[in-house]
Amino acid sequence: MALYIHQFIYQIGFWFTWLLIPIVVEILPASQHAFRLQRTIKSSQAYQVPLKLPMISIVLPVYNSGDTLYHCIASIAASSYPKALIQIIVANNHSTDNSFQVFHQAQADFPELRLQWMNTDAGKARALNAAIYNSMGSYIMNLDTDGWLEPSALSNMVLYFENNKQVDAATGTILTQKSAIEGTQNKCLKLLQRNEYVEYAQAFLSGRSIENQNDRLFTMSGAFSAFRREVLVQTYMYNVDTIGEDTDMTFQLRYRLGKRIGFVVDAIFYVEPISGLEALYLQRQRWQRGQIEVAQNFLQQKLNLYQFFSHFMIGRLMVDHTFVFPRLIWMIGLGMLVYLGYSPVVVGLSLMMMYLLYVVFGFLNYWSALQLLAKFETERRYYLKQWPMLLTLPLYNGLNTVIRLVGIINATTTRANWQTKKFSTEMAEIRAIIRSDFRLTKKEKK
DSSP: OHHHHHHHHHHHHHHHHHHHHHIIIIIHHHHHHHHHHHHHHHHOOOOOOOSSOOOEEEEEEESSOTTTHHHHHHHHHTSSSOGGGEEEEEEEOSOOSSHHHHHHHHHHHOTTSEEEEEEOOSSHHHHHHHHHHTOOSSEEEEEOTTEEEOTTHHHHHHHHHHHOTTOOEEEEEEEEOHHHHHTOOOHHHHHHHHHHHHHHHIIIIIIIHHHHHTTOOOOOOTTEEEEEHHHHTTSOOSOTTOSOHHHHHHHIIIIISOOOEEEEEEEEEEEOOOOOHHHHHHHHHHHHHHHHHHHHHHHTTTOSHHHHHHOHHHHHHHHHHHTHHHHHHHHTGGGGGGGGTOOHHHHHHHHHHHHHHHHHHHHHHHHHHHHHTTTOHHHHHHHHTTTTHHHHHHHHHHHHHHHHHHHHHHHHHSOOOSSOOOHHHHHHHHHHHHHHHHHHHHHHHO
């Protein structure tokens, strides 16, 4: 009997050791946030409409956007915000396609819009900066041209600012386009896109809503962000030396100016879903590298244990990066214990428990996001149908964790570039190195 009790305690200790960090770092905070978010939703109040609405400037940075620019402008034309109060600046970043012809067509089709085309220097940040200097609205909004606005998004964004005078910049909710997802014929790609949709919904509707409650928004989205003009012109503008210009702007506003950044949950912008694993690999590495570059510029003198507990941005950064490695151990390294003599049954059960914990974690975020889509019935119904993705989301997030780790490694070994190496290219290089090392080993043996 004593032997069985000892074995039971040993097994529980084994599982608890491996599952402690996921529970403490992710499961418990998600549970707390889900219940807090529910209270916030119940206590939220409707926006008060001012007697006079302000002029807004919308900046559309364009680089070979001929396929998507028209739809983006059309969504602005379909917006509920008064057209006479909208200035649209299309900032051309050395396009070589038919973007200008598309712009000209939009001018003809939407004469009520104040559309302006301007050619700028190379780079998205330079295009944004040039357009900002030519803007005249009280609020400046940046939109990516590969997406479109939900009709009430501009109105909700402006009303959020007008009802929250202490907020100087804000980001909207980014979701992927459900029509494009459902039009995908490849079943594997469609599964990837549906996981991405749920990821975006949970990251914005749940994650950033909680960050916003505590004034702890870590970064604004480059796809849809807005600023009070008088505050934006006080910054150093968008940094042209980093691929994380949106994160850099967030840090400028918080660190250099001490401004508050908000999140507008009901201002939705739809972006194109991911086109495949190669695109996901490039995108997530680019995000990771941009975050590291900005953190190095702003925080390199403050990355210590005291700041980890006292400064939320440093704590968030260190958790995001430091826990990439233990996450890989939880998800991948645990299986290697079989080769060290541990029981395959114990290891298998531990992996299963970990997987179930992440399913629970996904469900908590899923439930929170569902509450916040109450005003958007069509979107809510579609999101509701995505519940099977909760079973695959842990694997999808695990894949992104591996990509982020590669991004961290590449950020320390290669120069910054908007287009990093593709997965297939890097795998070919790895195979070439292995073959070369194998040949050298054979020569040494001879």
